[in-house]
Amino acid sequence: MSDEHPPQFSVKKLWILLLALTAAEVAYGELGNRTFYENKLLLWGGLLSFAYVKGYYIFQYFMHMKYEGAIVKGNVWFTLPLVAYLMIMLWPDTAANDKLNYGIGRQLDPQDGVVKVHLDQADSSRNIFNHGHKDGTRPAPAMPASEYAYLYTADPELVQPEAPAEDHGSGH
């Protein structure tokens, strides 16, 4: 039972604001993808700012958090450290990916079990952590060529992993 009515705000104003923000966000994304696609900080930072502002208004007004008491607020804010913890725990997987033998984005060939990546997929220009270009003007620094060359080449001698030495029962 709810004996006391919670405060009511102007749904119409908030609705118009959210629609305007969505339209502005889509327009910003379209413009950014055409004109400053390589500037990830500007493009992604702007888009995430739009998402944050929209999420803030939905959370505070539509979900009524602005008018809730300490118990409900504390209940929700308690999840934020958990969210931060999860992201921090996932971060090494992102940061150390270039050091993995079986890094993200490479696939094992189902026939011979060899790690492969298509050359045309090795373009890292769309990766915020890797500013290399396909045309070679700025080589991708993520993969040290000497150590992980087999990931990027079709040369069978380089692709084939070293066969394990056969055990002839020398201990007997």
Place this chain on the structure above:
Amino acid sequence: MTDAIPAYDAAVDAPKHHHPVYDYDSGPPVDRGKFAIWVFLGTEIMFFTGLIGTYIVLRAGSPSWPNPAARLAVDITAFNTFVLICSSATVVAGLFAIQNDDRRKFNLWWGLSILFGAFFVGVQVYEYWHLFAHDMTPNQDLFWSTFYVMTGFHGAHVIIGVIWLAAVYVAALRGKYSSKDFVGLELAGLYWHFVDLVWVLLFTLVYLM
């Protein structure tokens, strides 16, 4: 001669309560339903954090990532985002109407919310059908895998939300809710707004970035 003492009768003499009876409410000073839904939404936040966190790891670790605008119909989904935001607004308008005992407006706004939600699901089904028809399936590459996992789980939440909104709508049409009792509508609304909130983030991450 004194009257005989009656024998112990369990049905009459046994204590009526097996626990202490207080003359005050021992629960938290907040509606139990609202407390429970926020605990549940906390777990939902963690669920989607796991999905989005995994998406970030896979995307940042991939040698390349396609421009979503080249693969997805951003304009259609942008319109769908409009529709979902409209549904959130109509849910709030419906809640305010029932708080003012205005049943006619409540019926209008809440019914519109259900229609908007169903429309959103319909557009997503159309999008999936279109993508599958062009062999853009989850097993093609990481882009499609993450796309289908995140939008698929969100779509499942939308379907549950539409069912929930419809269930309380039927109950409201039977006269269950009023300005004195609208918590059931509030809980369904909170879940629906959460689904909307998650979509605001997913739309930005998956379709625009």
